[in-house]
Amino acid sequence: MKTSELDFSYPQELIATEPHKPSRIMWVDDAAPCEIDMSSLLAKISARDVVVVNDTKVSKRRIFAKRNNGEEFEILFVRSKESLLWEVLCPSSRLKKDEVLYLTGDLTAEIVAKGVPQVLKLSQPIDEDYFYRNGEMPLPPYIQQVRSSRHCLDDDENWYQTIFAKVPGSQAAPTASLHFKPHHLETIKNTGALLKTVTLHVGLGTFLPVTAGNLTEHIMHSEEIEVPKDTWSALSRCKEEGGKVWAIGTTVLRSLESVAKGMLIESETAFRGSSDLFIYGNYNFETADYLVTNFHQPKSTLLALVCSFAGHKDTLAAYSWAIERKFRLFSYGDMTVWRCKR
Known part of the structure; x- marks a missing residue:
C-alpha cells in the first residue's frame, strides 16, 4: 500500500487547540457516517460487552x-x-x-x-x-504551531491527561480517553458491561510520520505494553457469550492485537513486553469489534490502522464527510467510532 493513499487535505482552522465540551461524535457502521451524542453512544454498549481503556499517564518530558x-x-x-x-x-x-x-x-x-x-x-x-x-506536557507540534507558541497553557496539564491515567511513562496522551468523564463510567458500569484496562506507554513512533513511499518499508518503533490476565480473560468470555469488545483508542487495539499475535511474554498475572506491531492493509483483527478514536493526521500509522479496521475507502470517505461538517481534528478534536469490517 502506498503511503500517498493515506493522504487527505483539511483546513488548518479545524485543528483543535483545546478540548471542546461536549465533543462531537462521528459514528461509522455499515451505513453512511452520522453524528451522534455521548448518551447515544453509551446506549449502544450492552451488559455482555467489555470496554477496554489505556491507563498510561503522560509524563511531562x-x-x-x-x-x-x-x-x-x-x-x-x-x-x-x-x-x-x-x-x-x-x-x-x-x-x-x-x-x-x-x-x-x-x-x-x-x-x-x-x-x-x-x-x-x-x-x-x-x-x-x-x-x-x-x-511541560509533550503536546503534538501541530498544536504549538497553530497556537504560535512552543510553551503549554496552564490548562494543558489537565486537558492532556485522561481520567484513567495511573502508570507514568507516555510521551503522548491516548487521546480517545480524553472524551470520557466519571459520570460516563458510571453509565457504562450501570449497563452491566465490564470496564478493563491495558497499559501502553505511547512512545517515539507517535511523533514520527511515515516517510517511506510504501507502508511495507516503514520501520515501526516499539512501545512497552502490559495486558493484565484479567483483561484478556474478560475478552475471551465476552466473545464466547456473544458480546462486543470496545477498544477505547488505537493504543488499546494495538495492545490487544499484540497479545493475540503472541508478541508479548506471558506471566502469571499479565502479558508484558515491547511491541512494534504495525497494523495496515489487509490485517486480520482478532480482538475488538468497535474502535473509539480521534481523527488522525494524513500519512500516519494511526490512520493506516483505522483504514485497516474500517476499510480504506470508507474511512477516507468518512473523513471527507466530517471535514465538510467542520468536525474538530486531532488530539484535542472530536471523536470517531468505527465498527470492524474484517
Whole structure:
C-alpha cells in the first residue's frame, strides 16, 4: 500500500487547540457516517460487552534547553538507556555531536549520538520527579504551531491527561480517553458491561510520520505494553457469550492485537513486553469489534490502522464527510467510532 493513499487535505482552522465540551461524535457502521451524542453512544454498549481503556499517564518530558549562544529549543525525553544516557527528540539539524546543552533545573547534557532518536549524556541522573518539577506536557507540534507558541497553557496539564491515567511513562496522551468523564463510567458500569484496562506507554513512533513511499518499508518503533490476565480473560468470555469488545483508542487495539499475535511474554498475572506491531492493509483483527478514536493526521500509522479496521475507502470517505461538517481534528478534536469490517 502506498503511503500517498493515506493522504487527505483539511483546513488548518479545524485543528483543535483545546478540548471542546461536549465533543462531537462521528459514528461509522455499515451505513453512511452520522453524528451522534455521548448518551447515544453509551446506549449502544450492552451488559455482555467489555470496554477496554489505556491507563498510561503522560509524563511531562518536554524540557527546554539552551545552547552556548543562548538559543532556546525543546527536548523530548523518550527513553532512559542507562543512568545518565537518554534517547531524545530535539532539533538535530542545528546541534552538533559533543555539544553541551544547558537544561532547566541546573542540568547539563552532552550530545553523544545523532540520528532519530538522538542520545544525550546527562550531568546527573534524573527521574519522574525532575520532569514533574521542570517539564511541560509533550503536546503534538501541530498544536504549538497553530497556537504560535512552543510553551503549554496552564490548562494543558489537565486537558492532556485522561481520567484513567495511573502508570507514568507516555510521551503522548491516548487521546480517545480524553472524551470520557466519571459520570460516563458510571453509565457504562450501570449497563452491566465490564470496564478493563491495558497499559501502553505511547512512545517515539507517535511523533514520527511515515516517510517511506510504501507502508511495507516503514520501520515501526516499539512501545512497552502490559495486558493484565484479567483483561484478556474478560475478552475471551465476552466473545464466547456473544458480546462486543470496545477498544477505547488505537493504543488499546494495538495492545490487544499484540497479545493475540503472541508478541508479548506471558506471566502469571499479565502479558508484558515491547511491541512494534504495525497494523495496515489487509490485517486480520482478532480482538475488538468497535474502535473509539480521534481523527488522525494524513500519512500516519494511526490512520493506516483505522483504514485497516474500517476499510480504506470508507474511512477516507468518512473523513471527507466530517471535514465538510467542520468536525474538530486531532488530539484535542472530536471523536470517531468505527465498527470492524474484517
